[in-house]
Amino acid sequence: MYKIQTLNNISVKGLDRLPRDRYEVASEIGHPDAVLVRSFKMHDMVVPETVVAIGRAGAGVNNIPVEAMSQRGVAVFNAPGANANAVKELVLAGMFLAARNICQAWDYTRSLEGDDASLNSQVEAGKKQFVGFELPGRTLGVIGLGAIGVKVANAASALGMNVVGFDPGITVGRAWELESDVRQAHTVDEVVGQSDFISVHVPINDHTRNLINGDRLRMMPAGGVVLNFSRAGIIDDEAAIAALDEGHLSAYVNDFPTNLTRQHPRCITLPHLGASTREAEENCAVLVADQIRDYLENGNVRNSVNFPEVVMPRGGKGDRLSLVNSNVPNMLGQISTALASAGLNIDDMYNKSRGDLAYTLVDVEGEIPAGVIEDLRGIEGVLAVRVIR
Ligand SMILES: NC(=O)c1ccc[n+]([C@@H]2O[C@H](COP(=O)([O-])OP(=O)(O)OC[C@H]3O[C@@H](n4cnc5c(N)ncnc54)[C@H](O)[C@@H]3O)[C@@H](O)[C@H]2O)c1
Ligand SMILES: O=C(O)CC[C@@H](O)C(=O)O
Numbered sequence: 001m002y003k004i005q006t007l008n009n010i011s012v013k014g015l016d017r018l019p020r021d022r023y024e025v026a027s028e029i030g031h032p033d034a035v036l037v038r039s040f041k042m043h044d045m046v047v048p049e050t051v052v053a054i055g056r057a058g059a060g061v062n063n064i065p066v067e068a069m070s071q072r073g074v075a076v077f078n079a080p081g082a083n084a085n086a087v088k089e090l091v092l093a094g095m096f097l098a099a100r101n102i103c104q105a106w107d108y109t110r111s112l113e114g115d116d117a118s119l120n121s122q123v124e125a126g127k128k129q130f131v132g133f134e135l136p137g138r139t140l141g142v143i144g145l146g147a148i149g150v151k152v153a154n155a156a157s158a159l160g161m162n163v164v165g166f167d168p169g170i171t172v173g174r175a176w177e178l179e180s181d182v183r184q185a186h187t188v189d190e191v192v193g194q195s196d197f198i199s200v201h202v203p204i205n206d207h208t209r210n211l212i213n214g215d216r217l218r219m220m221p222a223g224g225v226v227l228n229f230s231r232a233g234i235i236d237d238e239a240a241i242a243a244l245d246e247g248h249l250s251a252y253v254n255d256f257p258t259n260l261t262r263q264h265p266r267c268i269t270l271p272h273l274g275a276s277t278r279e280a281e282e283n284c285a286v287l288v289a290d291q292i293r294d295y296l297e298n299g300n301v302r303n304s305v306n307f308p309e310v311v312m313p314r315g316g317k318g319d320r321l322s323l324v325n326s327n328v329p330n331m332l333g334q335i336s337t338a339l340a341s342a343g344l345n346i347d348d349m350y351n352k353s354r355g356d357l358a359y360t361l362v363d364v365e366g367e368i369p370a371g372v373i374e375d376l377r378g379i380e381g382v383l384a385v386r387v388i389r
Contacts, residue, residue: 002296003050005029008038010057011278014285018293034292036285039063039272047074052386053295055288058083058275059147060231061305062204070306070357073324073384075295077304079287081147083280087229088151090255090274091199095140095156098197098225098251100132103268136160141195143188143211144230145170145178149201154179156197166191167202192216197225204231214239217249225251229274232256241267299361299388308354316347316363320388323360326381327353332360334379339364342372357383 004018004025014036015025025036034053035042041063042054054064056078066076097103108130112122140156142149145167153163157179165178166185185191188211192198198220202208212226212235220226226249228235235252237260243249244266254261257269275284287303294300299322300311307324314320321339325331332351339346339362347363368387376385 002034003029003032004034004036004292005032005048005051006036007040007042008036008057010036010038010289011281011285013282014057014287014289017286017289023293033296036288036292037064038284047072052384053077053292055292056305057281057284057288060203062231066306071383073357075301075304075307075324077288077291077295077302079284079291080303082283082287083275083277084147084151086277086280087148087201087274088155089277090270091148091152091227091229092155092159094227094229094253094268095135095197095199095225097268098227098253099135101130104265105130137162138196139164139194140197140199141166141185141191142182143167143191143198143200144202145174146201147174148229149199150174150177152199152201153182157181161197164191164194188212188216189219192219194221195224196221197227199227200230200234202230202234204233209233210236212236212240214242217243220249222248223250225249225253228252228254228256232258237261297388299386301359306354307357307359308352310350310352310359310361312348312350312361312363314363316365318347318364318366319368321360321362321364321368321376322384322386322388323362323376323382324384325358325360325379326383327356327358328381331358331379331381335360335362335376338372338375338379339368341375342369344368344372 002023004023006027018025031050032048035051036055038057043065051074053075059078061078064076069076108126112119139162142153142165145165153165157163163182164185165182166188217239226235237258240252241260241264244252251266253268255270255272255274261267262269291302298314299320301307301309345365347365349362351360373385373387376382
């Protein structure tokens with residue numbers, strides 16, 4: 001029986017991918033083999049020694065101590081693209097809310113008092129404060145052209161906007177998905193200098209913290225709108241508030257409210273709602289549950305953020321060895337020597353590295369004795385060993 005600990009609510013559709021006769025799933029569970037998580041901050045928790053995999057039912061993994069897990073040989077998976085449409089739709093909504101002053105106008109309507117005739121005259125007198133602007137012909141700058149950024153760029157292009165994108169690490173696949181009229185920028189400054197709207201779609205890390213700072217906000221044309229549906233800290237909140245107060249920015253839309261932003265009359269702050277659709281929650285949970293199951297039952301690695309992609313069909317009749325090690329010379333030699341010394345013949349083998357880590361699957365004829373597993377664990381540089389029967 002595999003044991004899975006859930007640290008957040010995970011969609012039932014995803015949990016249903018883990019058959020009850022083989023999986024025990026609970027928020028409180030002893031000796032879990034794997035953890036399923038959404039936004040729970042795992043940095044301060046003690047991850048049980050029994051855990052071999054962590055599945056993030058979402059995109060960002062900044063709430064998971066990925067480096068520490070790599071050093072322990074724990075695979076971390078996410079669900080790339082599974083919530084991208086949900087975020088795209090909320091970014092579009094954010095652009096419309098800002099361009100048409102909808103939040104302020106709605107507040108105004110709700111503040112009115114009087115009978116319907118009086119309301120009508122207040123509506124007609126008051127509406128001129130909320131005159132907005134239209135999107136066609138305006139420029140949107142998209143920073144980060146991954147699963148979400150590409151969808152945002154293409155949708156804005158379909159709305160008649162000029163779109164300029166920046167992503168030095170764009171994949172060939174994402175570049176193919178982009179509409180041909182999305183222009184490529186070579187620097188962040190080039191994007192901000194020409195964009196009426198800026199939307200960031202990058203992970204938070206040391207390179208992206210305060211990516212949009214006061215200097216860059218000042219480079220934007222007056223009346224600009226910035227949107228942050230990625231992570232708190234990518235846009236400098238203090239600088240954005242200052243730019244709003246100076247009248248240089250017209251709106252700051254974000255998914256990560258703070259006490260600085262949430263009450264500001266020109267900030268539209270949402271409670272981290274980007275991925276909160278039934279569809280996105282199900283897509284993420286299903287994808288990550290399938291990946292965790294394939295890893296536990298077959299050792300296969302798909303969509304990991306720290307392990308190489310390794311998928312080897314199950315053909316052999318004997319045990320499968322799943323082994324994580326530091327990416328240093330002579331590991332494969334030592335692994336095959338340990339197996340050969342126990343008289344085990346190798347049926348199939350797949351080894352791949354990613355950065356400092358390497359991952360190996362070995363199908364052997366017959367059963368691997370417990371002593372051999374201990375020998376493998378004793379090899380310097382071996383981080384984790386599992387036998388899958
Ligand atoms: N608000 C929400 O609920 C919500 C939901 C999903 C994702 N997110 C956030 O959005 C982020 C992006 O998600 P995604 O699914 O598009 O991820 P992704 O991995 O598909 O795309 C991220 C892109 O950013 C690019 N990038 C990285 N550093 C960059 C930099 N300094 N400048 C320009 N580009 C850079 C990468 O090359 C990649 O193409 C996630 O990391 C997560 O933090 C938030
Ligand atoms: O799980 C959520 O609701 C948020 C997920 C989102 O922040 C992500 O990075 O995918």
